[in-house]
Amino acid sequence: AQRVTQPEKLLSVFKGAPVELKCNYSYSGSPELFWYVQYSRQRLQLLLRHISRESIKGFTADLNKGETSFHLKKPFAQEEDSAMYYCALETGANNLFFGTGTRLTVIP
Amino acid sequence: EAGVAQSPRYKIIEKRQSVAFWCNPISGHATLYWYQQILGQGPKLLIQFQNNGVVDDSQLPKDRFSAERLKGVDSTLKIQPAKLEDSAVYLCASSLEIPSESYEQYFGPGTRLTVT
Numbered sequence: 001a002q003r004v005t006q007p008e009k010l011l012s013v014f015k016g017a018p019v020e021l022k023c024n025y026s027y028s029g030s031p032e033l034f035w036y037v038q039y040s041r042q043r044l045q046l047l048l049r050h051i052s053r054e055s056i057k058g059f060t061a062d063l064n065k066g067e068t069s070f071h072l073k074k075p076f077a078q079e080e081d082s083a084m085y086y087c088a089l090e091t092g093a094n095n096l097f098f099g100t101g102t103r104l105t106v107i108p
Numbered sequence: 109e110a111g112v113a114q115s116p117r118y119k120i121i122e123k124r125q126s127v128a129f130w131c132n133p134i135s136g137h138a139t140l141y142w143y144q145q146i147l148g149q150g151p152k153l154l155i156q157f158q159n160n161g162v163v164d165d166s167q168l169p170k171d172r173f174s175a176e177r178l179k180g181v182d183s184t185l186k187i188q189p190a191k192l193e194d195s196a197v198y199l200c201a202s203s204l205e206i207p208s209e210s211y212e213q214y215f216g217p218g219t220r221l222t223v224t
Contacts, residue, residue, distance in 0.1 A: 004150075043111070044151070044199065044215040086150050093163055094139065094203060096213065098150030 002027045004089050004099035012105045013077050021072040021102045023061075023087030032090035033063055033070040036098070039083045047072075047085070057081070077106045110134065112216035114200050120222045126188040129219045133181070133202030139163075141213060142175055142185050143199040151199055157183065158205065190223045197221070 003026040013019045025031060035047040048056045050063040050070060061072045070087060087099040113132040121127050133140050139158050143151035154173065156163040159180035168175065172191070177183040187194055197220050201213040 009148075043217055044201075046212045049212075088150075093156070094213070095153055095156060095164055096151075098152070100148065100150050 002089055002091050002097050004087050004097055006085075006087055006099035006102050008102045009100070010103050010105070012107055014107045015079055016076050019074050019077045019081070019104065019106075021085050021087075021104065023070045023072065023099060025068050025070065025087075025089050027068075027089055027091070029092070031063065031065070031068075031070075033061075034088045034090070034096065035059070035061055035070075035072050036086045036088055037083050038086070044086070077104075079106050079108055082106045112200055112202055112214055114198075114216035114219055116219055117217065118220050118222075120224065121190055123192055123223050124189040126186065127190055127221060128184050128186045129198050129200075129221075131183045131185070131200030131216060133183075133200070134214055136204075137202035137214070138180070138205035139203045140177055140183050141201040141203075142183070143201065145197045145199055145218070147196070154185070187221075190221075192223050195221060195223045 005024045034049045036044050037047040038044045059074045061070050063070050082105050084101050084103050086101045088096040091097050115130050141156050142154045144154050145151045154168045155165040155175045157177040160177050175185045197218040199218045200216040203213045
């Protein structure tokens with residue numbers, strides 16, 4: 001069975017500090033992984049997907065199949081990065097299996 | 109373009125009552141999803157439609173939940189009868205038809221259901 005683990009429910013960092021939101025997965029198939037973000041009073045939206053290898057709003061995430069991880073990183077956190085972040089695994093036919101989320105707070 | 113629309117935004121009902129939620133996806137999106145998000149958890153897929161056919165409803169509690177997507181556009185999700193544990197935010201999302209290069213799902217604002 002598939003599993004997505006986000007070990008930190010809450011994460012606080014100071015503005016300008018590096019940030020890393022952890023995500024580990026368990027899946028028997030070939031993984032397709034995503035990060036979705038929900039800013040305060042906004043809708044859940046796609047931040048980035050591993051297959052596109054792009055950097056969005058300064059965030060990057062590398063799929064490490066050996067460690068079954070897909071950690072989200074940003075070298076310098078900004079106040080506007082404060083949000084709820086969900087790691088998600090596609091389990092087939094575009095079905096997404098979400099982790100429990102990490103609430104990031106960037107302290108000014 | 110207009111986003112995914114959902115109504116109502118909030119609903120409070122007593123246990124054993126019935127409730128229905130409505131979703132209008134982004135125009136041209138053939139695939140529609142309903143998720144349940146319980147407080148403190150990530151969204152959990154309940155059902156996925158492609159056009160008006162069901163692709164996956166393995167997580168839908170079919171004894172009390174039902175969903176339909178007549179004419180392949182709007183969709184309704186119904187709970188009958190509701191239980192206390194159904195209290196959650198119900199999210200609707202849509203995406204382009206699968207298979208596609210774009211797997212992005214676009215989410216609606218959600219309906220917050222409280223069962224008392």
